[in-house]
Amino acid sequence: MATATLAAVLLAAILLGVEVWVVGIAALAWTVSRPALTAVAVATASAALTASAVGYVAAVILLGRWVAP
Structure with a gap:
């Protein structure tokens, strides 16, 4: 994919x-x-909250690898 598309997808993530x-x-x-x-x-x-942070980082890495293999 184009660099601009990759940047847009990563920015959205x-x-x-x-x-x-x-x-x-x-x-x-609140808690x-x-x-x-x-x-x-x-x-x-x-x-x-910590687990969600780890999951988020993993998702961004996987998304980056999927968009720009």
């Missing part, structure tokens, strides 16, 4: 990842602000 991160951080902030929730709930939310 990055922007989508930023949106997911904003939602994840907002959810984590932390609830006094009734235990440390286990906060740790679970943190682990989920």
Whole structure:
């Protein structure tokens, strides 16, 4: 594919990842602000946000390899 198309696809993937991160951080902030929730709930939310970050990076790498083999 053309370089411009590759750049557009990767930019779209990055922007989508930023949106997911904003939602994840907002959810984590909501979880932390609830006094009734235990440390286990906060740790679970943190682990989920970390796992989503790892998945996002893997998806961008795979997308880059698929678009420009």
